[in-house]
Amino acid sequence: xxxxxxxxxxxxxxxxxxxxxxxxxxxxxxxxxxxxxxxxxxxxxxxxxxxxxxxxxxxxxxxxxxxxxxxxxxxxxxxxxxxxxxxxxxxxxxxxxxxxxxxxxxxxxxxxxxxxxxxxxxxxxxxxxxxxxxxxxxxxxxxxxxxxxxxxxxxxxxxxxxxxxxxxxxxxxxxxxxxxxxxxxxxxxxxxxxxxxxxxxxxxxxxxxxxxxxxxxxxxxxxxxxxxxxxxxxxxxxxxxxxxxxxxxxxxxxxxxxxxxxxxxxxxxxxxxxxxxxxxxxxxxxxxxxxxxxxxxxxxxxxxxxxxxxxxxxxxxxxxxxxxxxxxxxxxxxxxxxxxxxxxxxxxxxxxxxxxxxxxxxxxxxxxxxxxxxxxxxxxxxxxxxxxxxxxxxxxxxxxxxxxxxxxxxxxxxxxxxxxxxxxxxxxxxxxxxxxxxxxxxxxxxxxxxxxxxxxxxxxxxxxxxxxxxxxxxxxxxxxxxxxxxxxxxxxxxxxxxxxxxxxxxxxxxxxxxxxxxxxxxxxxxxxxxxxxxxxxxxxxxxxxxxxxxxxxxxxxxxxxxxxxxxxxxxxxxxxxxxxxxxxxxxxxxxxxxxxxxxxxxxxxxxxxxxxxxxxxxxxxxxxxxxxxxxxxxxxxxxxxxxxxxxxxxxxxxxxxxxxxxxxxxxxxxxxxxxxxxxxxxxxxxxxxxxxxxxxx
Ligand code: ADP
Ligand code: MG
Numbered sequence: 001x002x003x004x005x006x007x008x009x010x011x012x013x014x015x016x017x018x019x020x021x022x023x024x025x026x027x028x029x030x031x032x033x034x035x036x037x038x039x040x041x042x043x044x045x046x047x048x049x050x051x052x053x054x055x056x057x058x059x060x061x062x063x064x065x066x067x068x069x070x071x072x073x074x075x076x077x078x079x080x081x082x083x084x085x086x087x088x089x090x091x092x093x094x095x096x097x098x099x100x101x102x103x104x105x106x107x108x109x110x111x112x113x114x115x116x117x118x119x120x121x122x123x124x125x126x127x128x129x130x131x132x133x134x135x136x137x138x139x140x141x142x143x144x145x146x147x148x149x150x151x152x153x154x155x156x157x158x159x160x161x162x163x164x165x166x167x168x169x170x171x172x173x174x175x176x177x178x179x180x181x182x183x184x185x186x187x188x189x190x191x192x193x194x195x196x197x198x199x200x201x202x203x204x205x206x207x208x209x210x211x212x213x214x215x216x217x218x219x220x221x222x223x224x225x226x227x228x229x230x231x232x233x234x235x236x237x238x239x240x241x242x243x244x245x246x247x248x249x250x251x252x253x254x255x256x257x258x259x260x261x262x263x264x265x266x267x268x269x270x271x272x273x274x275x276x277x278x279x280x281x282x283x284x285x286x287x288x289x290x291x292x293x294x295x296x297x298x299x300x301x302x303x304x305x306x307x308x309x310x311x312x313x314x315x316x317x318x319x320x321x322x323x324x325x326x327x328x329x330x331x332x333x334x335x336x337x338x339x340x341x342x343x344x345x346x347x348x349x350x351x352x353x354x355x356x357x358x359x360x361x362x363x364x365x366x367x368x369x370x371x372x373x374x375x376x377x378x379x380x381x382x383x384x385x386x387x388x389x390x391x392x393x394x395x396x397x398x399x400x401x402x403x404x405x406x407x408x409x410x411x412x413x414x415x416x417x418x419x420x421x422x423x424x425x426x427x428x429x430x431x432x433x434x435x436x437x438x439x440x441x442x443x444x445x446x447x448x449x450x451x452x453x454x455x456x457x458x459x460x461x462x463x464x465x466x467x468x469x470x471x472x473x474x475x476x477x478x479x480x481x482x483x484x485x486x487x488x489x490x491x492x493x494x495x496x497x498x499x500x501x502x503x504x505x506x507x508x509x510x511x512x513x514x515x516x517x518x519x520x521x522x523x524x525x526x527x528x529x530x531x532x533x534x535x536x537x538x539x540x541x542x543x544x545x546x547x548x549x550x551x552x553x554x555x556x557x558x559x560x561x562x563x564x565x566x567x568x569x570x571x572x573x574x575x576x577x578x579x580x581x582x583x584x585x586x587x588x589x590x591x592x593x594x595x596x597x598x599x600x601x602x603x604x605x606x607x608x609x610x611x612x613x614x615x616x617x618x619x620x621x622x623x624x625x626x627x628x629x630x631x632x633x634x635x636x637x638x639x640x641x642x643x644x645x646x647x648x649x650x651x652x653x654x655x656x657x658x659x660x661x662x663x664x665x666x667x668x669x670x671x672x673x674x675x676x677x678x679x680x681x682x683x684x685x686x687x688x689x690x691x692x693x694x695x696x697x
Pocket of ligand 1: 459
């Protein structure tokens with residue numbers, strides 16, 4: 001594995017071309033789409049599920065909705081043109097008749113279905129217009145007295161144009177060769193394997209490709225079989241080895257010492273209108289210890305929305321200043337960055353610490369002025385958006401970078417910020433996330449980071465009452481907004497997310513604004529959306545903060561960062577279209593003061609199953625970690641990891657809910673990394689191949 005500090009990990013484009021022997025370019029290209037780049041990869045391309053072709057079922061005995069295998073003779077085969085072009089074959093066995101229907105078909109299939117042909121057909125029978133039928137069955141010509149397979153038939157993940165039969169043949173050939181060459185040798189030291197009670201790898205792989213006749217189909221399908229467990233363990237181990245090694249390598253680098261006794265941090269703490277919560281004190285201690293170490297911090301700070309991460313960021317930045325260094329804070333959106341900027345200037349101006357502001361929308365002259373001050377080291381702290389990582393920005397003595405909402409930034413962007421430091425050391429890096437990452441996910445995909453968690457909200461927050469309301473009762477919700485504002489409070493009204501069209505989303509927001517203005521003539525209503533110019537946006541937000549605007553109609557731009565304690569009502573239209581994390585973030589905008597607060601989730605019927613499940617989760621839970629855990633269960637890890645891990649293969653076989661196995665893989669990785677480098681290397685090569693180069697961002 002090549003590991004380089006200053007270059008982003010290789011992209012798809014600079015990978016070597018696929019290396020297969022005896023496979024045509026067209027097939028190799030399709031294998032490439034499955035992530036299979038060399039013959040050895042085929043061996044580890046494991047079945048998605050299995051089909052039982054060990055038995056034949058008489059047509060008469062077929063149960064609707066259950067897949068079964070039939071041996072039949074074709075009695076007629078024709079192309080029909082109504083209601084659309086399709087191929088219809090009538091087949092029979094001794095017990096009955098069956099129709100096979102193909103909506104797409106190749107001439108070769110038509111030929112194979114000639115009258116009189118004997119076939120083995122596999123599929124799910126259902127009652128159709130023509131009687132019992134199977135749509136798009138799998139079938140092949142049945143040889144005379146062709147024996148039935150003795151074991152279950154594997155079904156592999158595949159891609160368009162690559163049939164199961166072809167893929168199976170390629171995999172079997174690769175497997176046979178690998179076995180003959182002894183290439184599936186165990187990468188785990190025998191003692192470790194026995195201690196963990198895991199079966200041998202070669203036997204496990206063979207079992208999964210070719211399950212023996214007596215195996216439990218259920219254990220195979222639910223992946224509870226020891227053979228699956230072994231594969232899952234190996235995959236997790238590869239992930240742990242690569243991420244923990246990246247962690248260790250960075251730890252071996254030098255970093256600026258940010259260990260000054262902390263005049264400024266003390267002043268800030270003394271001057272804050274509140275005391276840090278116990279959780280905040282704990283994470284600040286963890287971070288301060290990292291900063292004082294001679295190697296770079298690589299820490300993820302997690303905390304639910306409103307848990308108070310900003311003040312921790314401020315303390316860390318001041319520690320850098322106390323030690324004679326600069327610090328930069330980057331946020332993914334203008335509004336979020338601005339919110340940080342405002343908070344920091346409010347806290348730090350009294351301490352005599354200037355904060356520079358860099359954003360894409362500011363005037364060139366203003367930006368140039370700040371850049372100059374930062375470059376000269378005259379200003380120690382910088383807050384901004386992507387504008388921070390542009391070429392023109394240079395730091396005199398960068399010691400610490402903080403990235404908020406890290407999952408929204410790509411690897412390259414985070415690297416770019418990090419690389420603004422001096423070349424002989426690596427700057428300290430803190431990333432912050434308001435989307436709590438479930439523990440198992442943090443332990444696996446984030447294993448290259450140390451994690452701190454603020455698991456406590458500041459005192460004095462009022463719990464937010466969540467209500468699910470059908471949009472047929474919108475009038476009542478409008479009345480509720482009137483009431484709240486009549487009592488001096490304020491409300492957010494979030495317009496539906498329309499992913500397909502930004503123009504449509506804008507139109508809906510404008511219409512909602514007009515409707516509410518007509519319905520609530522006594523109130524001042526503001527509108528904020530992504531198309532407003534930054535100063536227009538700032539003006540609306542400022543008016544809302546000052547309670548000159550009482551109802552803020554918004555697209556999701558208020559998703560992060562807005563802090564208006566007087567706002568007590570959050571209305572979200574078409575809540576069923578939002579993700580759980582988004583809903584949780586939005587809900588976190590209210591309940592920030594001492595007044596009773598509510599979040600009303602308007603939904604439109606009919607609700608799909610997933611939408612219903614999501615709304616139930618948000619209704620029943622107020623803890624962001626619990627919501628994330630259930631979200632992970634519902635949708636898998638893709639959404640959480642976002643841009644972070646592009647380039648790192650997703651876990652294919654391991655189950656992120658199997659905490660015990662993840663923990664075993666983690667401690668095994670630590671053990672192996674302390675021991676034999678060759679073992680580590682061999683395991684990584686086996687599982688990650690050319691993809692083992694890891695992100696160092
Ligand atoms: P988040 O973690 O979502 O970024 P913020 O840092 O924006 O949260 O904090 C939310 C609000 O809580 C801010 O107004 C902040 O000043 C306030 N706050 C932070 N820590 C405390 C505390 N220990 N006690 C009271 N209020 C706090
Ligand atoms: Mg925040």
